[in-house]
Amino acid sequence: MSMKRFWFGAGPVGNAGVLVRLGAIGAVMLSVAGAFAYVGGWLSPVRLTQDRMMVAFQDANGIHAGFRRNHAKGVCVTGWFESSGQAAALSKAAVFRPARVPVVGRFALAGGMPFQPDAPATVRSMALRFLLPGGEEWRTGMNNIPVFPVNSARGFYEQLLASSPDPRTGKPDPIRMSAFLAAHPEAGRALSLIKKRQVTSGFANSTFNSLNAFRFVDAAGASVPVRWSTVPVQPLAADSAEPSAAGAKNYLFDDLIAQIAQHPLHWRLIVTVGQADDPTKDATLPWPAGRQQVDAGTVTIDHAASEDGGRCTDVNYDPLVLPSGIEPSDDPLLSARSAAYARSFALRAGEEHEKPPSAVSAREVQAGGNS
């Protein structure tokens, strides 16, 4: 038997025919592999992928193994949500029926530096995980700013690049920042609203906003656009810019821990109902004043714990973890946040054994926040 017949069989194809057909098979396989590589982003160097977003965080903040890539400095809290029942007409989600559900939360400062000193102007965040009966969950991350600075993943990425330290000076390059603002006028408008916000004395009297829009779906299937906020019951006090604790590096967290140790803290969960033409896919735009607001219930926080051993540490506060009755809007930032959080979570999970103790340590929490 000839070699050709052994390997390629006895079909009525000549030598030239075998080569042509082999070439055709190779071309088809190469096309399928090429399509796979294209979808995976390997053939598109400028496409913004999860990996490129993570590299941008690393360039901006350095490498901090085991920490979240953003909102890296934080503390875990637990408590509960007591529904008023008033939002149940808007959303069929079980969390809005008059009842109490446990909450695992996290207070944090925006930015990817887990040891940055607390400062009044740094954006504060509150993340909540509502554990609904039957295994459903609602996770939300909210910030103490009225609007988000950008309205797209690309805008966020470019802002991150523009605010990264210049290797020569160690500081962000003002020319890059003004180029960013010129390319993203929506960011300039949003930042001026953000600068005008009232900065309060601490986490406990800050209002935290969902920024992104979602949709509440009622039992009949009708949906309305919503944004939500947690509004403090604690009295407002402007930031005195005078850190209360000696040492000061963690003064916002220390105050929070000390306050929780004294008595539980409360926030009202206020749902703002948008109208048909209110912008849902642009988080830089506030909704007009005077929209219907529903007091959905009260979030109570009665316990704080360091991230080291705390219950929030192993949780990804993915904004697309939603119960039946709450749905994402058309805001592109929701997918972007969900995708970037998932990648950050996978990276830090793999680095867990390398992670140094968090800035707000277990000892600091035990000492009542005054160490």
Add this chain to the structure above:
Amino acid sequence: MSTQARFPAASRLLHWLMAPMIVVMLFIGVGMAASISPRYELLVSIHRPLGIAIFVLCLARIVNRFIKPPPELPDTVPSLQRFAAKASHVVLYALMFIMPLVGWGMLSAARYPIVLYGPLRLPPILPHDLTLYAWLRNLHTDLAYLFFATFLVHFGAALFHGLIRRDGVLESMASWQ
């Protein structure tokens, strides 16, 4: 070539039902792992139920293979090609079975709710453990590349049988008559 026995009808049905599901699944997977665009949410919401559907069909397929064994390859196929065919099928079956379980397991270890559709969810099958999650998450990616490579070899081999060897092996799975 017409003497080559065909696969049983149930085997052909399962093969052609699952083939597009698996190929689509691999493309969705590689796309969503890169994506940060609004498509991400849609891709993830398809990936989970599609993976579970593949798992359920895979169980049916394994049972079917025991009840109705596939035809032998023709005697003319050289032993090395015969071995490659056997080995690649073992790998394909193993991956069809393991990939959905790794996916389900990794979401369990991360304590993501495993939503199939609306309020329909799967229970966690592993403890909440970040290190375990990181390991399974990487395994899921590595196995996906192996799956795609094995699929590509399988696809190329099918074309090789159909266009070059012309020994009826492709037709035993891919003929309509």
